[in-house]
Amino acid sequence: MLIEEKYIQEFFTVDKNENIAGDVYEMHLLGNTSAITKPGQFVNIKVDGFYLRRPISVCDYDSEGLTLIYKVVGNGTEVMSKIEKCAVLDLLVGLGNGFDTSKSGDRPLLIGGGMGVAPMYNLCKKLIAEGKKPIVVNGFNSAKDVYYENEFKALGAEVYITTADGTNGTKGFVTDVTKNLDYTYFYTCGPMPMFKAVEATAKTSGQFSFEERMGCGFGACMGCSCETKYGNKRICKDGPVLEREEIIW
């Protein structure tokens, strides 16, 4: 018997792979996205010459393809950045639980930090499609690292940018902006120091999307486990999105 299908393995064709900021690249891939059901899910990519796959969160998707945004941080992403248009990649698609938009209320706050901005894009799109009015606060180190500012604005969201050095938007961190906002719920993805600041200042319930070094990405190896108030969870399978109430800091 086959368990209800959840994730799939598919071959995707690279449609675009471009440098969009600092060491940040945007890759658009064409292929079967039917396994993606929620914003905040991720794909696991086989990169030539490397044993383990690379887990990358989905920035946006439609029925024909998906967009990934990644930063060159090591040898694997270095090779990824050189992949050319028309190359065919082996992906596991539809991984992770993704964000639950049903709890957002009318005015949800989306907080992205660095690479954590990427999954906020499709989330923002979905919330707007549901008739909600999201506020987006995206934090970066410096103006050269900023990406998707106009894309978020084009969706019709209220957008704030912060940079640590003040070269774009508000000088400081995302929480320097979020502390002055009123919102019904929050969604966030970004580095751990930002998470701790968000946790310390958040005014409502919310969801955090975590990052962890993974083996398989689909729940088999227990490489990315974490302890929560509701028991042990695998970041790749039971996450990456955890609710504020269950997280042990």
Place this chain on the structure above:
Amino acid sequence: MVDTRVVLSGITLDNPVIPASGTFGFGREFAELYDINCLGTFSFKGTTKDPRFGNPTPRIAECSMGMINSVGLQNPGVEHVVNHELKELKEYFSKPVMANVSGFSIDEYVYTCQKINDAEQVGWIEVNISCPNVHGGGMSFGTTPEAAAEVTKAVKAVTTKPVYIKLSPNVADIASVAKACEDAGADGISLINTLLGMRIDLKTKKCVVANKMGGFSGPAIFPVAVRMVYQVYEAVKIPVIGMGGVSSADDVIEMMLAGATAVQVGAANLVNPFACKEIIETLPTAMKKYGIEKLSDIIGGAH
């Protein structure tokens, strides 16, 4: 039609391909993708007396042609495995399953094996005396013939199902450990578990995995595994299950020529979740290529 069947302690497997413990959970994540009843069987997630969270993260490091893991035997404990995991497993796997058991004392091995032995779905018990991840734990039993024999004897005394002892490669003389297990009553030997390894991050200048050391697996260790299976086959008369870096039908045949009656596939499942299915599907073609009609005929053929 080629014949891929093998017999493991009186139970016939449709083919010798068995996903290795720790790389296949309880099969559920793979049953989302394909009907896992095509497998010979599978060895489920290493189970201990009490629930364990395991080691701190990060637990995974990539290597050339392989990976290091320091999961540390995370599992929900034997009660939960018997009452929940095995009940759920019935919905999507109808063959006898191999139960992988670990422990940190003779009493724990005995307790867990007793509980597992009563589960009707369990065909074989695979006793891990070799997990290198847990300090002061399994490692000590696998490293000397005496300790290995002690576990074997204790487990055999409380079980009726065939007991396979899974050996560590991190020893001076693998054949003597295998022989000691056979003499203590083991029904078979599984080998090899992971090799102790380490990776260091050049940017942070620290070990990649939080536990510093971990078990190295993947295609890189295949030649080591073939050699040890060959040595153990010569040392014992009981069946040997060979594993370590197996990733293709050719690897399965090579492992069987070295002396394996059945073959486990580990790390390959994590990179390609269809690995075992693909190996099983390509096995008949590979057999024809090498002029093999009956797979069981080639066991130990290289000796």
